[in-house]
Every structure is written in structure tokens, then in C-alpha cells.
Amino acid sequence: MKTRAQQREETRHLIIEAAVQVFSDRGFHGASTRDIATRAGVNQGLLTYHFKNKDELWRAAADRIFLELRAQMAARRDALQGEAPRHIVREITKTYVRFAAACPELFRFMVEEGKHPGPRMRWLVDTHLKPTYEEFFQYAPIEENLRPHVFYTLAGAASTIFAVAPECKRLMGYNPTTKQAIETHAEYVTNLLLP
Amino acid sequence: MKTRAQQREETRHLIIEAAVQVFSDRGFHGASTRDIATRAGVNQGLLTYHFKNKDELWRAAADRIFLELRAQMAARRDALQGEAPRHIVREITKTYVRFAAACPELFRFMVEEGKHPGPRMRWLVDTHLKPTYEEFFQYAPIEENLRPHVFYTLAGAASTIFAVAPECKRLMGYNPTTKQAIETHAEYVTNLLLP
DNA sequence: GTCTATAATTAGATAGAC
């Protein structure tokens, strides 16, 4: 027998997973709440019961993505406590590449919102990007002036091939989402930026 | 006195420029033809007169971006006829970074369509991406297996900081679109990938 | 907690006046 609270969480989870997919696929404006409801297998009216409106649902979806990333990066960092900083940054970078492969929605959300000012962009930066950014450069010995270039070079280099995987397949007949391709990319990017 | 043909081209140009902005801002589904018409300063009915439908308007916008990129890369290549291949690739790469800065819409279009299969993605790959890709690797001595990784690492590394410039400003208080920042990025990315 | 029904807005596309 399920409790009311369990049922609640299960349904919220279904909706959030669907929202992550649809928002990352179509962007905030292009995504329709009906699509999200259909993909979650629930009625559209349920979305406004569990989440006040489209905006709050979007934030729940963004939380789901970015909290997962931050948790994985923190876990890797903690597991390497005491190691050399250089080794820690390299391993965190590889963790990031693997996450970008497992969750291409991360980069899609970032590009979708990062391109124009607005409340969602500000929320995303202040809530999730700032902590991620500070965490990373705590271990990476990069001079202040170059940090923006390094940060976004890493973000783009790590993520793009996975974010546009369908395109990559058609353009080169290469599937970047195989285990081997992911490890190749993690090695390539890490050696490039942190030799 | 303007001829009919001139008037035609002027209006089409206005509409296409507006379409490039709105499509890159909101994606295909999020963009509304009304927004595009308003931004172009013309009536909505004109869009279907000059372009059959939303799809054809999107292709005209994509053409406007990618033909410009290909023209600039070809011009740079021709200007360096006879130089060492390594020097040519490095210069083409810098040209690409500068274009990504001047026209962040390029990367936004690529990510927006590259993330899911569909007619627009296929058209974009076959019409514009394949030629660009082949042109680049004609001069870059990269082994076959690594090409997808190099290509998308370059694309992402070169473009992301400009594609999400508003986010970059809020996250680090750094404006990546100044002349100096663009040249710094061009140098950084080129030295990284083609040392 | 979940669903149906519906209100108010906005979408892409068309027809026809000028």
C-alpha cells in the first residue's frame, strides 16, 4: 500500500523527468505543458496542482539536472580528498564530461537560457552556476583573467558532441554516446585543457 | 526611385534578419511569425508572401548564417593559398572563432537543431555542415577516429562563451564580446587545439 | 490526488482589399 506522500513523490518525479526532456528538447517557450503531461502519462491539470505554473515546473526540472551534476562532482572531490590539486581537477573534469554524456540536457538548458538576459537566466546563474564555477576554480590554478575563457571552453568542449549527438551521427556516422566514445572524449578534453 | 526587385530584396532582407534573431533566441517552435514580423517592422501576412511558410523562412535564416560563415572561411583560405597547411588551419580556426563572436546565432542554430533528428537537422547537416566539415579537415591532419571529437570540441570551445554571453557577464562580470576578449579567445582556442 | 471541462490568449496560415 502506497502512502499519500509516496504517491505524491512518484507523480512529481514522473512529471519532472518528462519536463527535463521536453524543456531541453524545445526550450522554455517551445515546450508545451500538454506535451509534458502526455509524456509523463498524467493529465495536464496535475501539473498546476504539483507545480504552480510553467515557470516553477521549469525550475524543478533545472534543479533535477544541476543538483545531480553538483552531487556527482562533490562525491568525486570527496573521494579524492588529500590528493594533489592537479589530479583532483583532472578527475572532476572527467566527471563533468561523463555527466555531459549521460545528461546532455544540462548543456541544452545552459545554452537555451544563457543566451538572453531574464529571470530564468539569473536564477540559473545564481542558484547553480556560481557554486559549480567556484567549486571548480578552487582546485584549478588558472589566472583570474583567463578563467572565463577556460570555463566556457571546457563547458563547450565537454558537452557539445553529446548535446548534438543526432547531428554527429548524421554528419560523421559516429555515435558519441557509446562507452568507448565517452571515455575517448573525457581523455581528449582533459588532456587538452589540463595537460 | 526603387525598382520592384530592389523593394523585394530589401523587404526579404529585413524579414530574414529578424528571423535570424528570433529563431536563434527562441528556437524553431518557440519563435512566432508574429514576433518576426513585428521585429522586421512589416505585417505578418508578408511573411507568407515572401516565404511559403515558417519552415521555408527558417531555412532562409539558416542560409543567411551558414553561407556567411562559409564565405568568410573560404576567403581566408584563398588569401593564404600556398602557405603551410598548419598555418592555414590555424588561421581558419581563428576566423571561425571571430565569426562565432560576431554571429552567436550560428551555434544557437546548431545546438537547437542538432539535438533531435528531424527534417531541419538533416537539411542543415547535408546543406551546410558537411561542406564546412570537409573543408576544415582537408587541411587539418587529424586521424580519422579522432575527427568527431576534434570537430565538436572546436565548435563548442570556440562558440559557447559567445553564445551565452549574457550568462557569462552575470556569472563572472566579464564581457566576452569586446575586441580584446575575442582575440584572447581566438588565441587560446587555437593554441589549445592546434599548438 | 487525479481528472474533465472550459476560459482567455496566441499560434500559423489564408483570402481579399488596395
Added chain:
DNA sequence: GTCTATCTAATTATAGAC
């Protein structure tokens, strides 16, 4: 070549039954 008016369909959000 450009605009106004309008059709049909889809959108978000709400009200209320179960």
C-alpha cells in the same frame, strides 16, 4: 508588394467533479 481581417488549432491556467 503590402496590409487588414479572419479561420482553425493550440496554448496556459483555472474551476470544479470525483
